[in-house]
Amino acid sequence: MSPEPPALPLFVYGTLRDAHVLAAVIGRHPAPAEISPASAPDFRAVYYPGHTFPAIVLAPGVSAPGLLLYGLTEPETALLDAYEGDDYVRARLTVTAEGGARTAWAYLPTAAIPAGAPGWTLERWNEIHRPRILDKDREEDANV
DSSP: OOOSOOSSOEEEOSGGGSHHHHHHHHSSOOOGGGEEEEEEEEEEEEEOTTSSSEEEEEEEEEEEEEEEEOOOOHHHHHHHHHHHGGGEEEEEEEEEETTEEEEEEEEEESSOOOTTSOBOOHHHHHHHTHHHHHHHHHHHHHTO
């Protein structure tokens, strides 16, 4: 992944929309002015095959919900790149936000993902997977 910080905002559509996950990755809670709702037209969030996290795939007429993150620093960008790992590449994407269409960075899947992959939502992830992750983190903290 590119080590340069994004001059563009970052569009997040998956687990990074969870405030606690985002803060755990970048080491802080962004200020409200650094976050705004957005969506990726003609994309939908689906399960990344074999994982509990999502990817976005082309889906004409649909729009993947997400957030725009502004003001990320170079070290925060490096942390996000590491979090996303080899499953994603940071690339430019046109998103819709208040004020209309704009270009943003987004983490796009490196694997070919079928358009018919099962749909992914943050709400469902929070219901099913987030509690297990939090329990695992608590266990690790207790063993430190």
